[in-house]
Amino acid sequence: MNDMFEIVISVLLVIGGIFIFVGSLGLARLQDFYTRLHAPTKATTVGLGSVLLASMIYTYATEGYITVNVLLITLFLVITAPVVAHILAKVAMHHQVKMIPRTRNREMVKLARKQLPPTATTGVEEDGRLP
């Protein structure tokens, strides 16, 4: 394996590791669920993407052929990560998870968890406690 491959693989690996670490750090230290949701779903896609790319280049450099099932993992994650994030946001709304007080438009959650448009005025009041 020559030096150029080694440098490219190392840089990609370190970038990926740092992004995944930042995602997990965000999961641990942010204050409410909705902001926590942002960190892992985003930071991990690029982080894991660059680790997968590094692993693909590594196989090419050592074995001499390109493995494409790594690309399949990337494709699968790009399709599924937003679905998980969306359904977790739905779960949080359903359970009326606490929000930090400076969240703007907090009252929209009451409408959103009943799938009402923001212009609706009826059907909100009966259990209108704000989380």
Next chain:
Amino acid sequence: MLDFAVIFVGIVLAISLLLNVYRLFLGPNASDRLLALDTMYINSIALILVYGMHSSTTLYFEAALLIAMLGFVSSVAFAKYLLRGDIIE
């Protein structure tokens, strides 16, 4: 240099998994725990790939693919349970 990078990334990923475990135990809600579990799946895929590079074999790609698929399905099933298993519906 490559060996150093692989070991460094392995350590970083291990610390990330510990942070996820912290959130998994302390998370005030079920949704927090579910998010921590889903992040753990992704981090373990990365850890498996890095371990595959450390021991220079391509055998682990299939394992990573399986974890990606099963992780997605189980996260969605768990979330669906949390959505429908409540009386409010």
Next chain:
Amino acid sequence: MSKFLPMPFHTVSLLIVWLMLNNSLSPGHILLGMVLGVVIPLVCQPLRIPQPKFKRPMKLFSYALLVLIDVIKANIEVALLVLGPSSRINPGFVAIPLDLQEALPITMLASTVTMTPGTVSAELSSDKKFIYVHVLNMPEDEQEVVDFIKTRYEANIKEIFEC
């Protein structure tokens, strides 16, 4: 054509995914992949929900490139926000009015919104006219976020489907 290959697009993508999964281009795998690509759509035909057609498949690639660049930018942005002091984060909800009507374009828009700068799609109103989005760092003017998503992503998706 339509009797044996009810979904030509799915046939081709099944073949490609099968070859990627086996990581080979040998004639045996190509043959097996083609058989699977013909048989699986025939079996799954009754389960199909009608979706709008991709009118311009070529636009899909340029759109994917645009989203990829935005995803990388979003990652750096979110990483800086996470590492900085948490008092700098001003989250908020916003409702975005939709022009799209069908399920597939709305799914594409919601996935794109979730992948890109500090936004997560949270819920769709039951009449499919509004999508609720949680924004990690809300600018002073909420309309900025709405305009950004509408002009940058929704207009492109509309062009792909031409609806």
